[in-house]
Each structure stands twice: as structure tokens, then as C-alpha cells.
Amino acid sequence: MxxxxxxxxxxxxxxxxxxxxxxxxxxxxxxxxxxxxxxxxxxxxxxxxxxxxxxxxxxxxxxxxxxxxxxxxxxxxxxxxxxxxxxxxxxxxxxxxxxxxxxxxxxxxxxxxxxxxxxxxxxxxxxxxxxxxxxxxxxxxxLTPEERYLEILNRCPSLLKLITLKELASYLLIRPETLSRIRKRVVRRQ
Missing domain, CATH: 2.60.120.10 (Jelly Rolls)
Known part of the structure; x- marks a missing residue:
């Protein structure tokens, strides 16, 4: 990493x-x-x-x-x-x-x-x-929370194999529910 x-x-x-x-x-x-x-x-x-x-x-x-x-x-x-x-x-x-x-x-x-x-x-x-x-x-x-999420995943695509979504939300300074909504939006766009 x-x-x-x-x-x-x-x-x-x-x-x-x-x-x-x-x-x-x-x-x-x-x-x-x-x-x-x-x-x-x-x-x-x-x-x-x-x-x-x-x-x-x-x-x-x-x-x-x-x-x-x-x-x-x-x-x-x-x-x-x-x-x-x-x-x-x-x-x-x-x-x-x-x-x-x-x-x-x-x-x-x-x-x-x-x-x-x-x-x-x-x-x-x-x-x-x-x-x-x-x-x-x-x-x-x-950057918006979604931009921060996308930036870190682009930089470190295997990050979620090492840490939990709850930890990533904390690191990004957002609530886990917010990260869940962001992930759903990103998946829908792909």
C-alpha cells in the first residue's frame, strides 16, 4: 500500500x-x-x-x-x-x-x-x-466527501481489503451512513 x-x-x-x-x-x-x-x-x-x-x-x-x-x-x-x-x-x-x-x-x-x-x-x-x-x-x-472517497480509492484500490468501511468513513471525516450513500451513487454511475 x-x-x-x-x-x-x-x-x-x-x-x-x-x-x-x-x-x-x-x-x-x-x-x-x-x-x-x-x-x-x-x-x-x-x-x-x-x-x-x-x-x-x-x-x-x-x-x-x-x-x-x-x-x-x-x-x-x-x-x-x-x-x-x-x-x-x-x-x-x-x-x-x-x-x-x-x-x-x-x-x-x-x-x-x-x-x-x-x-x-x-x-x-x-x-x-x-x-x-x-x-x-x-x-x-x-473536496466533497465523495471526491475524497474516490481520490483515496483511485490512489489505493486495495485499501478496503485491509480496513473496514467504518474505519474509512472515520478517516474521511464522514459518518458511515454517508459513506454508504456515496458508495451506492458511485456504483449506480458505473
Whole structure:
């Protein structure tokens, strides 16, 4: 599911992937286990070699909202929180059994401080993550729910094999009933 998080196609992650696979600690998460809990200090980021994880937050009404996903062959973690050594504002939970090569804050910073190219990569990662968040925010204002649904399915046609419709509705910031009506309209037009 390489195209789910758009930023992954804009960066050559090879140096930090290689570092994570050589220096990271392989950790297995069973379905339902947490990589980090909302409110906990973020201590690690990781490279997912198998499985997928979801990012959720609990709102003031106690409702769990899906805010993101990460899939095999990509990174997992709350990057701003680990860099600031702050509390996570999301839960990151395994959707299935996963293997993650984890790096500590210190290891990530040692990687960045190793040379100028690694420093540039770190800056590029931060800038691209900011772009992704900003792009997603703008799409919430500029695209209809149906356009957001079609855009994500065009980008990731096999997404619904990995997540439920209820989760997709939460990610798109719409109610499941709204997603059901959108899907019916799309099917009728085809």
C-alpha cells in the first residue's frame, strides 16, 4: 500500500531504512497491541517490515477517530512527538500481526548527525510530512466527501481489503451512513 501516505513517493528513504534494519530492534506486535498510546511519551519510531497499523485519537466525547494508517515497507511513529520527546496525541495500534524495526530518539538523532546528507534527509522528511498534513487539511475544505472517497480509492484500490468501511468513513471525516450513500451513487454511475 505504498501510495496511501503520499509523502513516501517524494523521499528516498533508503539510507534510513538501511539504518533501521541494521541498528533497529525488531519488535513483533500482535493484532490489537499498541505501538504507542495517546498521552504516553513517544520513545521510538520504526520501520514496518510486515503488517499494518492505524493512528487513532479519542475526542472530547470519547469517540475514537481514525486519523491515519501505515502499511508494510513504511515508517510508523509520531514523528513530531519523538523529536520533541513529548506525549503522543494519537494511539498507534496494530491492525494485524506486525514486525517493526524500532529506533530510539537517540538513534534517530545519531543518524541525522552522522553527515550532511543525513541532515538533509531529516529536514526533507519533516518538510514532506508537513506538506502531507497540509494537503490533507486543504482537501477537507476543497473536496466533497465523495471526491475524497474516490481520490483515496483511485490512489489505493486495495485499501478496503485491509480496513473496514467504518474505519474509512472515520478517516474521511464522514459518518458511515454517508459513506454508504456515496458508495451506492458511485456504483449506480458505473
Amino acid at each position: 505504498k501510495d496511501f501516505n503520499k509523502y513516501t513517493s517524494h523521499i528516498n528513504f533508503a539510507p534510513i531504512i538501511d539504518f533501521a534494519l541494521k541498528q533497529g530492534k525488531p519488535v513483533t506486535y500482535k493484532k490489537g497491541e499498541y505501538f504507542v498510546r495517546q498521552g504516553e511519551i513517544c520513545r521510538t519510531i520504526g520501520f514496518v517490515t510486515s503488517g499494518s497499523l492505524r493512528y487513532c485519537c479519542t475526542n472530547s466525547l470519547g469517540e475514537v477517530k481514525i486519523v491515519g494508517y501505515t502499511f508494510e515497507e513504511s515508517f510508523v511513529g509520531n514523528y513530531p512527538a519523538i523529536q520533541l520527546q513529548d506525549r503522543s496525541n494519537v494511539d498507534i495500534q496494530a491492525l494485524c500481526d506486525c514486525t517493526v524495526y524500532e529506533l530510539t530518539h537517540q538513534q534517530v538523532n545519531e543518524f541525522y548527525e552522522a553527515n550532511v546528507e543525513h541532515q538533509r534527509l531529516g529536514r526533507h522528511i519533516a518538510e514532506t510530512l508537513l506538506w502531507e498534513v497540509y494537503d490533507r487539511m486543504i482537501s477537507m475544505y476543497s
